[in-house]
Amino acid sequence: MKYQPTRESVTSHPVPQWYNDAKFGIFIHWGLFSVPGYAYSEKGKSIRDIHSETDEFKGQKYNPYAEWYLNSLRIEGSPTQDYHRKNYGANFSYFDFKNIFAKESCNMDPRKWAALFRKSGAKYVVMVTKHHDGYCLWPSRFKNPYIEKYQSERDLVGELTDAVRGEGLKMGLYYSGIFDWSFKKNPMNSAARWLDHYLPSDQYAEYAFHQTEELIERYHPSVLWNDMGFPPQCDLDRLLADYYNAVPEGVTNERWIQRHLPKGISLEEYADMLVKQGEITRLDDGIHGDFLDPEYVDVNGIPSKKWEQTRGIGMSFGYNRFENPENFLKGKDLIFMLADTVSKNGNLLINVGPMADGTIQEAQIQPLLETGEWLSVNGEAIYGTTWCTPQTGRTNTGREVRYTRKGECVYAIVMDDHPSGEICIHDIPVPVGRKLSILGCQTLIEGKAEASVLKFRIPDGVKGPAYVVKIE
Structure with a gap:
């Protein structure tokens, strides 16, 4: 079937059977943020805990996600800003981490990662190719217009893709479609500033569209995992038609929302309106995407469509050198989470956050190996199964x-x-x-x-x- 660049055509795409059967995947968050490897960590609180105590915007000051280091750094008085100034100096730019990462990442062995993921029992892998900081882990043809050499000269994406497929696993790619903090300088610590990042320049919209198309053409990812949304200037139906035609057995998540500022209303007024409606942090448009993707939440019952639970082994996706070992899931926790998710028609995408040199902490490796050992005996009850009532x-x-x-x-x-x-x-x-x-x-x-x-x-x-x- 050839998909057309229309809403009707791309929304007719079925969830491929391999994805329904796979059940267990590995997420990888690795990039410049892995160099400082820092995030505020208090008593093992998750991002949901922090937001419930304040709100999505005030809570950014204490964000436990290490991959959000740049945004936290830009917030005056944040623990991340204090840490950065003490360890690197006030004049050391986040973007200068690129030189350190380029050197450290030379030590990463994609074959070791891929072998670990196979031993964990996972059936697919999703690698972050560009997170919100904008740094690309592949030598893209489309260069960052503001920061010179703001991408890896080594094709880290391609090397891991080959290694993962060599182990018999499916390979997926994550791309931060709407947020790119190399294009915007304001921290996302208010509703208006949050919304402003959803209204990018035409220059960024073209950049994001071309890079996503490049990832599809170059690597043919089995999973196209977009984050936070996509520029409203882009033809999303065309993009997804191109993807489904290039990878007929591919699958996409739901985070494709495209926001437009209504005429006759200010950014601040529209942000307030979305807050009151409970829509300000919505990531999906209710139309596109093959599966739902809740993050650090417990799901009860059977959701309306196929879904994938995602979270870190700890409270961060990116590597956080100061995270208390007690925060990490143990093998039995991960096994229960997998069984619980699969019983409710979901997949589990569990994240690892390597250090800048590619080292994965033992506290992250051990639960993966324990899960793999359990699956080697009990995988019959997980892979290729469906849900039943009761769950x-x-x-x-x-x-x-x-x-x-x-x-x-x-x-x-x-x-x-x-x-x-x-x-x-x-x-x-x-x-x-x-x-x-x-x-x-x-x-x-x-x-x-x-x-x-x-x-x-x-x-x-x-x-x-x-x-x-x-x-x-």
Whole structure:
């Protein structure tokens, strides 16, 4: 099928089966912000916690995202500004980090990253090619008009793309479509300033459109992951038609909103109006995109369309050298998050934030390896499954249960660090007696599933942090 540059055509694009089946992906935030590797970190608070205590704009002063370093640096009196001046001096520009990053990034070995991602059990990878600071991780034909050599001479995107595909995984690319702080100097710490970044110059609109087209043509990404929105001057239907025609099995997220300033109203008035309507931080246009992409939020029930949960292993996407190790997800946390997300028809895109030299912290590596080890035994209950009703439950011992389905088989994923004894689960999604087994366990289960009640005894040798009962 050839897609036309029309709303009707591009919105007819189906979610490809590989994406429905993959379930687990790796996000990578790496760039100039990895050099200072700093963000305000207080008691493990997430971005949602901070926003709930203030608002989306005042909270920018204490943003826990290290990849937002430049915006935080521009806010007077912010912890990031204090840190920067003490460690680099008031006259050291953020953009000067490009020289340090160019040197440090020479040490990055894309094959090591790709091997780790395969071992984690992930089926696809999404790499940030340009974040909000505007620095590009590939030698783009379209140069930044304000900062000389503001891109990597080494094709970091291309090298990782080849390495990831060499491991048998799908490769996706992230691009910050609407925010580029090398084009705008004001910090985003008020509603009006936030909105101003949604109204870019024609020069930037052309730049962003051409760079996105270049990424599509050059790398054919299986996932085109746009962030925050896209310039209103651009023909979005044309862009997505070009993408779907170049990569028929490609998939895009929903963050494509294009904002226009209505005639006869000031920027400040329009910003206030959007705040009152609860629309100021909306990222989607309700039309484009193949999947929803909530960030650092818990999702209840089944969303209206395919979705992907994304977050860091810690409270930042970019590397934060000062983040408390207690903030990082442990292996069992990541496994539960994956099971919970998949049971609700979602994918999990978990982020790693490497250091400038490409080193990934052990605190980020370990939960990935533990998840991969668990998936090597229990992946049957994750990959290629669908959701069923109910999605959740509890055992008689209070352990959380998540359900998935594949054909006639139902999988009960039970979170339990030390499995043992007699287990009973009510309201399981099967009405009649079935054969029971525990994935990875050679011993037959003594038990039965009937009248929506599952009863069984856990045999010796079953290990935590989660085991899977297959009901067939």
